[in-house]
Structure formats: structure tokens, C-alpha cells
Amino acid sequence: MKKAAIVLLLLGAGLLLLVAVSKMPRMGDSGSPDKTYMVDRYVARGAVEAGDYNVPNDVLLNYRAFDSMGCAVVLFTAFCAVLAILGRAKRGRSHAAIDVSPVSSGMIPMTVVQLLVPVTILFAAYVLFAGHDSFGYSLQAGLLISGTIILITLVFSLLESTKRLRTGVITFLESLSVLAFLVVGLLGIFLQGRFLSFSFPGLHGDAMQAVRLIMMVVIGLGIGIATAVIFTSTLLSLMREEGHELERDIA
Amino acid sequence: MSLSGTSHNLNYAAAVLLFLIGIYAVTARPNPVKKVMGLVIMETAVFLFLVSLGLVGGGEARVVTPGFRASTLVNPVPQVIVFIGIVIAAGTVALALSMCVRIYREQDDLDHLRTTGTDGP
Amino acid sequence: MNASYHHPVLIVAVPLAFAVFCPILGIWKRRLCFTWSLIGLAATAFFTWTLVGRVPPGKPVVYSVGGWSAPWGIQLRVDYFGLFAACAVTGIGIILFVYYFRFMGRDLKADRIPYCCALYLLSIAGMLGFCVTGDLFSLFIFMEVFSIASYALVAVTGETHALQAAFKYLLVGVTSSATFVLAIGLLYSVVGSLDMRDVSLRLKTMDSRFVPVSVIALVLFLVALSAKSAVFPLHWWFPDAAGTAFDPESSLLSSLVLAMGVFGVFRILFSLYAPGFSGVSAWWRYTSSALAWIAAFSIVAFAAKAVFQRDLKYMAAYSALSQAGVALLGITVLSPHGTAGSFYAVLACACGGGCLFLVAGAFMYKHGIRRIADLRGLGRTMPVTAGAFALASLSVLGVPFTVGYNAKELLLRACFDKGLYVFAAALLLGTALAAVYLGRVAHVMFASSGSRFRGIDEAPATVYGTAALLSLGAVIIGVLSPHITPALRLAARIIFSK
Numbered sequence: 001m002k003k004a005a006i007v008l009l010l011l012g013a014g015l016l017l018l019v020a021v022s023k024m025p026r027m028g029d030s031g032s033p034d035k036t037y038m039v040d041r042y043v044a045r046g047a048v049e050a051g052d053y054n055v056p057n058d059v060l061l062n063y064r065a066f067d068s069m070g071c072a073v074v075l076f077t078a079f080c081a082v083l084a085i086l087g088r089a090k091r092g093r094s095h096a097a098i099d100v101s102p103v104s105s106g107m108i109p110m111t112v113v114q115l116l117v118p119v120t121i122l123f124a125a126y127v128l129f130a131g132h133d134s135f136g137y138s139l140q141a142g143l144l145i146s147g148t149i150i151l152i153t154l155v156f157s158l159l160e161s162t163k164r165l166r167t168g169v170i171t172f173l174e175s176l177s178v179l180a181f182l183v184v185g186l187l188g189i190f191l192q193g194r195f196l197s198f199s200f201p202g203l204h205g206d207a208m209q210a211v212r213l214i215m216m217v218v219i220g221l222g223i224g225i226a227t228a229v230i231f232t233s234t235l236l237s238l239m240r241e242e243g244h245e246l247e248r249d250i251a
Numbered sequence: 252m253s254l255s256g257t258s259h260n261l262n263y264a265a266a267v268l269l270f271l272i273g274i275y276a277v278t279a280r281p282n283p284v285k286k287v288m289g290l291v292i293m294e295t296a297v298f299l300f301l302v303s304l305g306l307v308g309g310g311e312a313r314v315v316t317p318g319f320r321a322s323t324l325v326n327p328v329p330q331v332i333v334f335i336g337i338v339i340a341a342g343t344v345a346l347a348l349s350m351c352v353r354i355y356r357e358q359d360d361l362d363h364l365r366t367t368g369t370d371g372p
Numbered sequence: 373m374n375a376s377y378h379h380p381v382l383i384v385a386v387p388l389a390f391a392v393f394c395p396i397l398g399i400w401k402r403r404l405c406f407t408w409s410l411i412g413l414a415a416t417a418f419f420t421w422t423l424v425g426r427v428p429p430g431k432p433v434v435y436s437v438g439g440w441s442a443p444w445g446i447q448l449r450v451d452y453f454g455l456f457a458a459c460a461v462t463g464i465g466i467i468l469f470v471y472y473f474r475f476m477g478r479d480l481k482a483d484r485i486p487y488c489c490a491l492y493l494l495s496i497a498g499m500l501g502f503c504v505t506g507d508l509f510s511l512f513i514f515m516e517v518f519s520i521a522s523y524a525l526v527a528v529t530g531e532t533h534a535l536q537a538a539f540k541y542l543l544v545g546v547t548s549s550a551t552f553v554l555a556i557g558l559l560y561s562v563v564g565s566l567d568m569r570d571v572s573l574r575l576k577t578m579d580s581r582f583v584p585v586s587v588i589a590l591v592l593f594l595v596a597l598s599a600k601s602a603v604f605p606l607h608w609w610f611p612d613a614a615g616t617a618f619d620p621e622s623s624l625l626s627s628l629v630l631a632m633g634v635f636g637v638f639r640i641l642f643s644l645y646a647p648g649f650s651g652v653s654a655w656w657r658y659t660s661s662a663l664a665w666i667a668a669f670s671i672v673a674f675a676a677k678a679v680f681q682r683d684l685k686y687m688a689a690y691s692a693l694s695q696a697g698v699a700l701l702g703i704t705v706l707s708p709h710g711t712a713g714s715f716y717a718v719l720a721c722a723c724g725g726g727c728l729f730l731v732a733g734a735f736m737y738k739h740g741i742r743r744i745a746d747l748r749g750l751g752r753t754m755p756v757t758a759g760a761f762a763l764a765s766l767s768v769l770g771v772p773f774t775v776g777y778n779a780k781e782l783l784l785r786a787c788f789d790k791g792l793y794v795f796a797a798a799l800l801l802g803t804a805l806a807a808v809y810l811g812r813v814a815h816v817m818f819a820s821s822g823s824r825f826r827g828i829d830e831a832p833a834t835v836y837g838t839a840a841l842l843s844l845g846a847v848i849i850g851v852l853s854p855h856i857t858p859a860l861r862l863a864a865r866i867i868f869s870k
Contacts, residue, residue: 003279014271017267018267020585020589021257021263022256023256023584024263024562024585025562025582026256027303030307030308032562032564033561034304034326034328034562037564037565039327042327053314053315054315062438064446065438066437066507066510070335070501070513070514071338073497073498074342074513075341076391076392077521080395080487080491080524083395084484084525085528086349087481171398172396175395175396182389186385193439195381196438198438199439234345234349286543290546293550294546297550297557328560335513343520343542343549347542353535354532357535
């Protein structure tokens with residue numbers, strides 16, 4: 001009965017949306033409003049004004065950098081939310097259930113992972129910096145690294161992967177993406193520009209391009225590292241089992 | 252109000268269909284994890300819709316080298332919207348799943364939740 | 373470049389900066405987290421309130437982030453109403469955060485406290501970003517920031533009911549956000565811009581075959597925001613979320629989060645689809661009227677539901693829903709008086725409705741009481757808290773010299789101006805029902821016989837102090853309103869004349 005009502009409502013909503021779809025500009029039409037107004041400037045002058053040959057990247061990191069900062073803030077918020085609900089996986093504690101790894105730690109998985117990990121991390125580093133001339137962005141790099149760490153966790157043990165870094169360092173790294181945006185943004189204010197502006201009065205030509213590049217690299221690094229640490233910590237918190245360990249607070 | 256325009260906007264129609272399937276999963280399934288799956292389907296549908304917006308017939312998604320003709324580049328703005336949207340969706344799904352984990356710790360059977368109603372516990 | 377030039381962006385950047393350091397501080401010295409966050413909130417309030425007076429009605433302060441002008445870059449546009457909302461958020465935000473102090477220490481595990489503080493600062497930052505931004509996608513992002521923080525803050529105690537309520541809230545919230553993005557996509561496809569003012573200008577000259585698309589986008593926007601402001605029939609997440617949440621968060625939810633939802637409706641109806649655009653204006657009026665009918669219905673229905681509640685927090689939740697309906701009615705009535713009145717109604721909901729939750733939390737904290745029947749005689753034992761309840765009730769009822777009175781007076785005038793007598797009747801009926809459910813609680817609280825409480829046993833100072841402060845705020849704003857109302861009405865008239 002309830003399901004029938006839901007289906008009926010959804011059909012009505014679907015009809016409305018399909019009417020909208022049918023009246024929308026033809027897909028792929030290069031003369032439609034959304035492809036001829038804002039976009040012309042991005043495509044025509046993006047590489048020169050914003051400094052990246054990869055047009056979506058310079059929209060993300062330069063023209064609409066405030067939205068990218070918002071993206072980093074949302075990620076940080078969701079991460080704080082997960083930690084507020086689940087608590088952090090305590091470093092160095094042995095979790096009874098997860099330490100017996102779900103993937104049998106035979107020779108083959110361990111060797112393959114040991115061979116793969118350096119390659120993946122190198123690729124992640126490439127992706128991190130490739131956004132300027134080719135396709136790549138810091139966020140994907142961060143995800144690659146965190147995926148690698150999760151792989152290590154699955155094949156080796158939770159104990160191993162949480163031993164490496166102190167909790168204080170990890171916490172700092174998690175905040176790094178928002179911090180990078182704020183530092184670069186406030187620097188923009190101090191150097192007579194606006195928040196998150198990359199060009200300043202008094203700087204021309206090569207000096208301006210150098211400053212802009214450095215700022216975008218700083219932001220990119222911040223996003224990449226923070227994403228890696230955030231997704232890893234989130235997954236480790238999800239794997240953590242309450243009740244198997246003593247709930248003593250690490251101050 | 253005819254729907255004839257849908258035939259050349261099939262991507263959008265498919266996205267709408269997926270969106271509705273996602274909402275159905277969120278509302279009609281009792282298991283919280285299945286509801287979260289519905290959320291993911293819904294959000295993916297929206298991203299499909301937005302990316303299809305950016306399509307330019309004969310256009311390319313490439314790096315802009317000097318001397319490039321502007322008109323054949325794919326619209327970058329929907330890509331930006333989707334990119335940020337994916338990150339937001341990932342964060343929200345992580346939060347939703349962490350709530351599911353907590354709920355699961357208290358009640359072992361997620362298919363038949365002992366739910367609380369309105370008007371007080 | 374005068375001294376407050378960068379304030380629009382600092383309003384958002386400062387609480388973010390403080391929030392980012394909270395977890396780090398939590399590792400180093402956890403006791404400092406609360407003070408640190410309080411300093412951050414004070415700094416944010418400073419940057420917000422120093423803009424007052426620099427934003428005359430009709431002349432917004434525009435700040436282009438990164439130096440790129442709209443629509444290629446993102447512009448923050450602080451107009452009179454945005455600043456009004458931002459001041460309310462920072463003012464009430466600080467008061468509510470002081471209330472958090474005792475509850476965080478008692479209800480939360482120690483290692484979660486820094487994250488709770490960070491989430492609070494992030495929700496304030498998100499709300500402020502929502503108020504000041506001029507870009508549509510930016511609006512969505514900040515909406516997500518404070519929504520995600522709210523989902524988590526509801527569940528942060530880990531109690532079963534709160535977890536399930538938070539999960540329900542999350543489902544509704546994320547679905548509505550996805551609908552919002554779909555609407556952005558629809559609108560972008562026919563307008564080609566993401567800056568709100570730019571979109572409103574381009575809608576006037578839009579090709580007429582795209583009109584249905586923009587109308588359907590409007591409907592989707594309003595549906596999404598109705599879910600966020602708990603409008604019937606998408607309200608069902610709210611009573612459980614506010615009724616079972618971590619006590620201070622119930623107050624934040626009902627006062628500020630609902631207010632943001634209503635403010636979002638204002639932004640969509642007046643900044644995005646500005647009045648007077650050709651082709652769509654008839655539909656704009658129809659959707660607004662539909663929403664107005666729903667708002668009027670919810671005023672009465674939720675007030676009636678509140679009468680039958682046995683639990684104090686659930687009663688306060690339905691009361692907040694009713695008051696949010698009043699604010700929404702003001703916006704959708706489409707008259708300058710109505711718009712001005714709805715901003716006062718938002719304040720009334722925030723101060724009065726929020727205070728009801730603070731009082732309920734105080735009773736919970738000190739005596740563990742939730743049911744109204746158990747409140748017998750508590751009014752004499754906790755006099756300041758009960759006094760705050762009385763003041764807040766007066767504001768909800770709309771007694772003169774409270775901000776609730778200003779709201780209802782302006783709204784009634786708007787209804788009579790436009791001949792909408794049914795809505796005026798709904799408002800008055802809602803007030804009468806509020807008198808019933810609030811009066812019932814007051815009667816039980818101040819009953820002289822059958823009480824199991826002896827002597828004076830008040831809640832801690834930060835608890836009753838903030839409750840008293842919030843309810844006093846409703847009165848102070850009401851008393852100061854002759855200075856505020858002219859500018860508010862002027863700003864409303866300017867929007868309608870565009």
C-alpha cells in the first residue's frame with residue numbers, strides 16, 4: 001500500500017521531469033545558452049589568464065577557487081562528522097576481529113602489494129602535479145594514495161598501517177586542505193589582492209606566473225595530502241570495533 | 252505538452268529514470284544500507300545529467316594548446332559542478348554509513364529495524 | 373579600500389580557520405577547545421556586525437573572490453536581508469554555543485568534544501556562507517556544509533533514538549540536496565550562468581520555449597528547500613531529530629537550521645527568480661501561492677499537534693514547525709510587508725522557539741525530566757529557567773514589545789492588504805493554539821500542589837543564563853524594532869519594485 005503510493009508519486013514527479021527534459025536544449029547543441037555565454041571566456045582566455053592548459057582545472061583552481069575551498073570544507077566537515085560519531089581508530093591497538101585479516105595473507109598477495117605500492121604512489125604523485133599541463137588533479141591523487149593504504153591494511157594488518165604516524169601529525173594533515181586554501185586566500189588579502197586571487201598589482205609576466213603556480217601547487221598539495229589522510233582515517237574508523245578494546249582516552 | 256523532445260535528450264531522460272529509482276530505494280526499502288545505496292544511485296543520476304549537459308557535438312575534452320580553436324571544446328563548467336558534487340556525495344555517504352555502523356552495533360538485524368516513531372520515545 | 377573591505381569573505385573564512393584547528397587543539401590541550409571556539413565565534417560576530425550600517429537597503433556590498441567578476445568568478449553579495457540573517461546567525465550562534473558547554477562535558481565522550489566544537493563552528497560558517505554568497509552553486513555547497521554538520525550533531529550522543537532520527541534526517545537532507553543540484557543543472561542548461569543576479573537578468577531575455585524548464589527548476593528548488601525547512605509534507609524528519617537530539621543541537625536545529633531553509637526560499641524566490649521577469653512571472657506567483665497555502669496549513673496543523681504532545685521536547689518541536697510556517701507564509705504571500713514580517717518571524721522562531729528547547733534541556737540536565745506531566749511545581753524550583761520559558765512563550769504568542777508581535781503585525785497587515793483573509797485566520801488560529809499548549813505547560817510548572825520539588829535548585833549558570841538571554845533577546849529586539857522596521861520595509865519594497 002505504501003509502496004504503491006510511493007510509486008504513484010514518483011511516476012508523477014517523473015512525468016514532470018520528463019516534460020522538462022523534452023523542452024531542454026538539444027543535447028550536444030553548441031549554440032545553446034549554457035555553451036555560449038560563460039564558457040567562451042574560459043576556453044578562449046583560460047590558459048592565459050588562469051595559467052593552466054587544462055581548462056576545467058583552471059576553472060576549479062582559479063576562477064571558482066572559492067567553490068573548491070567549499071569542497072574541501074565539506075570533505076573536512078563530513079570527516080569530523082564521521083569521527084564525532086565513530087571515534088578514531090586508536091593507534092597501535094590490536095583489534096581482535098580485524099587483525100585476523102579477511103584476505104588470507106599468503107605470499108602472493110603480500111608480494112604483489114609490495115610490488116604495486118611504490119608504482120601506485122609514484123603515479124599518484126604524477127597525477128597530483130599533472131593538472132597544469134595535462135589531465136590530473138590533486139584530489140584524485142589523494143584518493144589513489146588512500147586506496148593504497150587501505151590495500152596495505154587489508155593484506156597486512158591494521159596494526160601495521162596505523163603504526164606509522166603519530167595521531168597529532170595525522171590530525172594536522174587532515175586539516176591541511178582547508179588550511180592551504182585559507183593560507184593562500186589570506187595571503188591574497190595581505191598582498192593587496194582579494195581572497196584567493198593569484199595575480200597582484202606590481203607583478204607582471206614571469207614573476208606573476210611563478211607566484212600563481214606556487215600558490216596553486218600549495219593548494220594542490222594540501223588537497224592531495226588531506227584527501228589521502230581523510231579517506232584512510234574514515235575507513236579505519238569504520239573498521240574499528242568498539243567493545244574489543246579498553247576505552248581509555250588518549251589525551 | 253508533448254514529450255517529443257525527449258528523443259534527442261535521451262541521456263537526460265535516463266538520468267531522470269535513475270533518479271527516480273534512487274528515490275524509490277531510499278523510501279521503500281527498510282534496510283538502512285539499501286537506503287544508502289539508493290542515495291548513491293540518486294546522486295549518480297544527477298551527475299550523469301550534469302555531465303551530459305556539457306556535451307558539444309564533435310567537441311573534444313582536451314588540453315588547450317596555444318593556437319587552439321575555441322568552439323570545439325567540451326563545456327568545462329558541468330565538469331566542475333560534478334567534481335565538487337562527487338566529493339560532497341562521498342563525504343555524505345561516509346557519514347551515512349558510519350551511522351549505519353553504529354545502528355548495527357546495537358541491533359544485529361538491519362532488515363527489521365526496531366524503529367522509533369514520532370511523539371516521543 | 374576601507375577597513376571593512378574584506379569583511380564579506382572574512383565572515384566565512386574566520387570560523388573556518390578556527391574550526392580547522394579544533395581537532396589539533398583537541399590532541400594537544402582538550403580543555404582549550406571550547407574557549408578557542410568561543411573566541412572564533414566572537415571574531416566572526418565582530419566581522420559580521422561591523423558591516424551593519426555599511427549595507428543600506430538596495431545597495432549590496434559586492435566582493436569578487438579572486439578578483440574575477442561574475443559570472444566567471446564567484447561574487448559574495450551582502451545585501452540588507454543577507455546581513456540581517458548573518459547577524460542573527462552569529463548572535464544566536466554565540467548564545468547557543470555557551471549553552472553547549474555543560475552538555476558537552478556531560479553527554480559526550482571526551483575525545484569527541486573537539487570534533488563537536490569543530491562541527492558547530494563549521495555549521496555557523498556554512499550558514500554565514502549561505503547568507504552572503506551571490507553564486508547559486510556556492511549556495512548549494514554552503515548548504516551542504518551546515519547540513520552535514522547538523523546530521524552529525526544530532527547523533528553525536530550515540531543514543532539509539534538520536535542515531536535513527538539523525539539517519540532519517542540525513543536521508544531527507546541528501547535527497548533534497550540532490551534535487552537542488554538537479555534543479556541547478558536544469559536552470560543552467562537554459563540560462564548559461566551560475567551567478568544568481570546574472571541568472572535573474574538573463575531569465576528576462578530568455579528564449580520563450582525554455583520557460584517550462586525554468587519553471588520546473590523553480591518547483592524543484594522549492595521542493596528541496598521545503599524539505600530543509602521542514603514544511604508539510606516533508607516535515608516528518610524534524611520532530612524526531614529535534615525531539616531526540618543532543619539537547620543543545622535541538623535548539624540549533626529549530627532556531628537556525630530551519631531559518632536557513634526559509635531564507636533559502638527567500639533567495640530562490642526573490643534573488644534568483646526576481647519578480648517582474650517576463651514569461652515566468654505567472655508561474656512564479658502560482659508556485660508561491662501554493663507554498664503559501666501549505667505554510668498556512670502547517671501553521672495550524674503543527675500547532676494542533678503540539679497541543680497533544682506529552683513530551684516537552686516534542687511539543688517544542690511542533691511549535692518550532694508552526695513558527696517556521698509563519699515565516700514561510702510571510703515570504704510566499706508576495707507583499708513587502710510580508711517579506712519584512714517574515715524576517716522578524718524568523719527571529720521570533722529562533723529566539724522564542726530556540727529558547728523553548730534550551731528550557732527543556734535545562735529540565736533534562738538538572739532533573740532528568742522530559743514529560744510535561746512531571747513538570748509539576750518545577751517553576752518554583754527553577755525560577756529563572758521558568759521565567760525564560762514565560763518570556764519565550766510571550767514572544768511566540770506575539771505579545772506587544774516582543775519580536776513575535778512585530779512579525780505577526782506585519783504579516784496580518786500583508787494578509788489584509790492582499791485580501792487573503794484565510795491566511796490571517798490561520799495565523800490567529802495558530803496563535804490561539806500556541807496559547808493552549810504553552811499555557812498548559814506554564815500551568816503545570818507553576819502549580820502549587822502536588823510538586824515533588826522543594827526549594828530552589830537551579831540549573832548551572834551557563835544553562836539558565838543562556839536560556840534567559842535568548843528569551844530576553846526576543847524582547848529587546850521587539851523594543852528596538854521601531855529603529856529596524858523602516859529599513860526592513862524599505863528593503864522589501866525595493867525588491868518588489870525591480
